[in-house]
Amino acid sequence: MQMYPEQIVKAVINESFHSRWLVVWMFVIVNIVVLTAGLLWPKSYTGSTSIVVDEKSIMEPLMKGAAVATETADRNRNAREVILGRSIMRKVLESAGWLADHPTASEQEGLFEKIKARTTITPVGRDVIKIEYRDSDENRALFVTKAFANLFVQEMITQKESDTRAAFDFIDKQAQEYQQKLTAAEEELRQLRSSNLDARPGSDIELSARLIALNTRIENTTMELREAEMKHASLERQVNGEAEVTVLATREAQFRARIAELQAKLDTLRLTFLDTHPDIVQLKHQIQDLRAEAAAQRERRDSAKPSDRAEGDETVVNNPVYQQLRRELSQSRLTIDTLKARIAEARRLVQEEVNRGKGLHGGEARLVELTRDYQINREIYQDLLHRRERARVSINMDSDRQSSSFKILDPAVVSPSRNTPRFWQFVLGGLMLGVLVPLGFLFTRLQFDPRVRLANAISERHKVQVAAIVPHLWSPVELTGLRKELAILALVVTATLALSATLSVVRFLGLL
Amino acid sequence: MSKIEKALKRAGEERGNLQVVAPAAAGGRTAPWTALVGQEIERPETISRMAENEHKLLSAEELWVRGIIHPQQTKEPAVQVFRELRTKISQQSQGQNAVILVAAVSRGNGASFIARNLAAAFAFDSAKTALLVDCNLRNPSVHELIPDTSLPGLADYFDSPELAVSKIIHPVGIARLRAIATGRLRENPAEYFVSTKMRHLIDSLRERYRERFIILDGPPMSDIADARILSELSDYVLVVARHGRTTNAQIENGLSAISSSKLLGIVFNDEPRIPWLR
Numbered sequence: 001m002q003m004y005p006e007q008i009v010k011a012v013i014n015e016s017f018h019s020r021w022l023v024v025w026m027f028v029i030v031n032i033v034v035l036t037a038g039l040l041w042p043k044s045y046t047g048s049t050s051i052v053v054d055e056k057s058i059m060e061p062l063m064k065g066a067a068v069a070t071e072t073a074d075r076n077r078n079a080r081e082v083i084l085g086r087s088i089m090r091k092v093l094e095s096a097g098w099l100a101d102h103p104t105a106s107e108q109e110g111l112f113e114k115i116k117a118r119t120t121i122t123p124v125g126r127d128v129i130k131i132e133y134r135d136s137d138e139n140r141a142l143f144v145t146k147a148f149a150n151l152f153v154q155e156m157i158t159q160k161e162s163d164t165r166a167a168f169d170f171i172d173k174q175a176q177e178y179q180q181k182l183t184a185a186e187e188e189l190r191q192l193r194s195s196n197l198d199a200r201p202g203s204d205i206e207l208s209a210r211l212i213a214l215n216t217r218i219e220n221t222t223m224e225l226r227e228a229e230m231k232h233a234s235l236e237r238q239v240n241g242e243a244e245v246t247v248l249a250t251r252e253a254q255f256r257a258r259i260a261e262l263q264a265k266l267d268t269l270r271l272t273f274l275d276t277h278p279d280i281v282q283l284k285h286q287i288q289d290l291r292a293e294a295a296a297q298r299e300r301r302d303s304a305k306p307s308d309r310a311e312g313d314e315t316v317v318n319n320p321v322y323q324q325l326r327r328e329l330s331q332s333r334l335t336i337d338t339l340k341a342r343i344a345e346a347r348r349l350v351q352e353e354v355n356r357g358k359g360l361h362g363g364e365a366r367l368v369e370l371t372r373d374y375q376i377n378r379e380i381y382q383d384l385l386h387r388r389e390r391a392r393v394s395i396n397m398d399s400d401r402q403s404s405s406f407k408i409l410d411p412a413v414v415s416p417s418r419n420t421p422r423f424w425q426f427v428l429g430g431l432m433l434g435v436l437v438p439l440g441f442l443f444t445r446l447q448f449d450p451r452v453r454l455a456n457a458i459s460e461r462h463k464v465q466v467a468a469i470v471p472h473l474w475s476p477v478e479l480t481g482l483r484k485e486l487a488i489l490a491l492v493v494t495a496t497l498a499l500s501a502t503l504s505v506v507r508f509l510g511l512l
Numbered sequence: 513m514s515k516i517e518k519a520l521k522r523a524g525e526e527r528g529n530l531q532v533v534a535p536a537a538a539g540g541r542t543a544p545w546t547a548l549v550g551q552e553i554e555r556p557e558t559i560s561r562m563a564e565n566e567h568k569l570l571s572a573e574e575l576w577v578r579g580i581i582h583p584q585q586t587k588e589p590a591v592q593v594f595r596e597l598r599t600k601i602s603q604q605s606q607g608q609n610a611v612i613l614v615a616a617v618s619r620g621n622g623a624s625f626i627a628r629n630l631a632a633a634f635a636f637d638s639a640k641t642a643l644l645v646d647c648n649l650r651n652p653s654v655h656e657l658i659p660d661t662s663l664p665g666l667a668d669y670f671d672s673p674e675l676a677v678s679k680i681i682h683p684v685g686i687a688r689l690r691a692i693a694t695g696r697l698r699e700n701p702a703e704y705f706v707s708t709k710m711r712h713l714i715d716s717l718r719e720r721y722r723e724r725f726i727i728l729d730g731p732p733m734s735d736i737a738d739a740r741i742l743s744e745l746s747d748y749v750l751v752v753a754r755h756g757r758t759t760n761a762q763i764e765n766g767l768s769a770i771s772s773s774k775l776l777g778i779v780f781n782d783e784p785r786i787p788w789l790r
Binding site for chain 2: 013014015018449451461464466470473475479
């Protein structure tokens with residue numbers, strides 16, 4: 001049946017009034033049940049403690065920069081695993097007296113699980129974890145919480161010490177290995193140096209400088225040689241063109257030359273002029289004079305000949321230029337030979353250097369490699385030495401408990417558990433349920449009771465008009481009775497409330 | 513003599529059958545509803561005669577104790593409800609008197625309470641009278657209203673042919689309301705209603721006084737035979753269902769016994785309400 005909210009409210013109010021005894025008794029019974037439940041509800045105490053945890057692996061700072069440490073597992077999970085691990089749990093079971101009855105292995109497992117379920121480990125901030133343990137026994141809650149905290153710290157310190165020791169051992173071993181490597185590298189280097197003296201840094205540069213110098217020298221000498229050869233060729237040509245001796249010119253020859261010259265001039269003039277031309281005549285006379293002169297000269301020479309006197313030819317003399325050239329030629333040939341010898345020597349030197357360089361390169365590459373290995377090994381070795389010393393200090397600190405990063409921040413305290421309902425919650429819940437349960441019951445009855453409780457339900461269901469809705473007519477006697485009844489019910493409700501209040505106070509004062 | 517009374521007297525002389533009745537004669541009350549002029553005009557002679565016979569009327573308090581409404585209980589919601597029901601029936605019957613059967617769906621639904629209060633509501637109106645007839649032979653209740661329980665009732669009327677109808681009609685201490693109790697019952701009263709005498713009785717009661725509304729306090733509908741016969745005798749039927757007691761199945765059964773043309777509707781009785789929260 002469709003009902004509007006105000007109709008529901010009105011109907012429920014009227015029904016509550018109609019079934020007032022039922023409502024009040026339900027209220028009382030619900031309250032009593034809930035209060036009883038509150039009283040009998042097992043008490044629960046929670047012990048809690050906080051621990052500062054710096055769970056960074058000792059390897060990490062020690063090996064920083066040298067090696068990458070594996071990621072530390074989730075801190076809480078780790079802490080949880082340690083705390084709820086078998087070793088701590090067994091100690092807790094022992095010390096808390098759970099093992100007094102000598103439980104079997106499976107019973108112990110059950111105890112483990114129970115304690116695990118009652119223990120919560122929560123992170124507070126970055127480095128603090130909070131351990132909480134719930135128990136019905138106040139003292140035991142405190143004891144177990146304390147035990148958890150102490151055993152955890154102890155366990156973690158032990159673990160850390162062993163971590164540090166392991167780290168030290170590892171670094172020490174590494175350092176030794178590197179020391180051996182370094183020694184081997186040094187030895188190899190020494191051997192290489194002794195077998196290959198040239199093999200030293202910069203040899204190749206020197207070699208190439210020398211080669212360049214030699215090549216330059218060869219080039220220069222070759223050029224000089226060319227020059228000398230050209231000079232030589234030139235001198236030879238000059239020597240061939242020059243007579244060994246020179247002939248001096250005679251007077252008769254000079255006359256003849258003059259006659260020929262004049263004759264030529266005369267022939268030219270005759271082509272133009274007659275023989276009678278003064279110029280021709282003059283020329284003819286000149287020619288005659290000259291011929292006469294020449295003849296006189298010849299005669300004088302011929303007259304000198306019959307004396308048979310070994311008379312040297314006064315016109316033939318040695319040529320001085322020729323002599324000079326011969327000398328220079330000889331000099332040039334000497335120069336060429338010298339230069340050729342010098343070039344051959346330079347070439348031999350170059351070859352020698354090249355041969356030496358071949359051996360030098362192989363040795364040097366090896367040297368570089370060995371030197372590099374040596375340097376790297378030396379660096380790592382030195383670094384490891386530093387780290388080993390730091391690890392040694394860490395061990396000392398651990399043994400003195402100086403570096404302990406596990407500390408109990410808040411000592412264990414015990415308080416009533418938060419999650420278990422408090423008595424006042426029962427009281428409040430009882431009151432609320434005491435109201436809601438009867439109202440819910442009445443509402444359900446309205447919906448499902450086959451007996452008619454709402455007038456509009458009749459008209460809706462039977463399609464018959466409701467002629468009148470007659471309320472109960474209260475007679476004076478009935479009204480008096482109703483007043484008494486209501487007073488009694490109010491008294492019952494008040495008594496229930498008083499009971500709740502009294503129990504709350506008693507409980508608050510810790511008397512119950 | 514007031515102007516109204518003079519006018520009435522003049523009108524009476526013209527019609528010949530009207531008379532002015534002093535307010536004291538109309539149940540000794542001067543309540544406003546009795547002073548309505550129209551009602552005074554139509555007030556028949558019988559009503560004034562009934563008033564003369566009503567020597568001792570019950571007070572509002574006394575009626576309240578008996579579970580009967582009184583017009584003075586203006587704050588009582590039930591009074592309003594019965595007035596409205598009465599008006600509805602009057603409208604339905606178009607001013608004519610009628611025989612109304614009030615029958616519960618099942619026993620204990622409070623049909624007698626409804627019947628007697630409906631009768632009382634009709635009697636509020638000074639222009640009408642009401643007759644409550646107890647037809648619930650197995651569980652009679654009307655006799656409680658009659659001061660002398662030894663007076664003859666319905667059973668006596670059926671059993672003694674010489675007994676006049678007027679002898680079984682008794683005043684109940686409420687103005688304009690008379691009642692017929694069941695009387696001294698014989699062993700097998702079941703056949704009374706099927707007799708023609710019953711039909712004659714109803715007809716005569718209806719015909720004799722035109723302003724009289726006859727309310728039959730009927731047996732529960734679970735007694736289908738009686739309920740069916742009585743519904744045939746009556747003009748209208750009111751079916752009473754009670755809060756928290758009547759089931760839908762019972763209502764369905766009850767409704768199947770009566771003709772839908774006569775059914776005025778269902779009266780939902782005893783709806784719980786906090787008395788101080790009007």
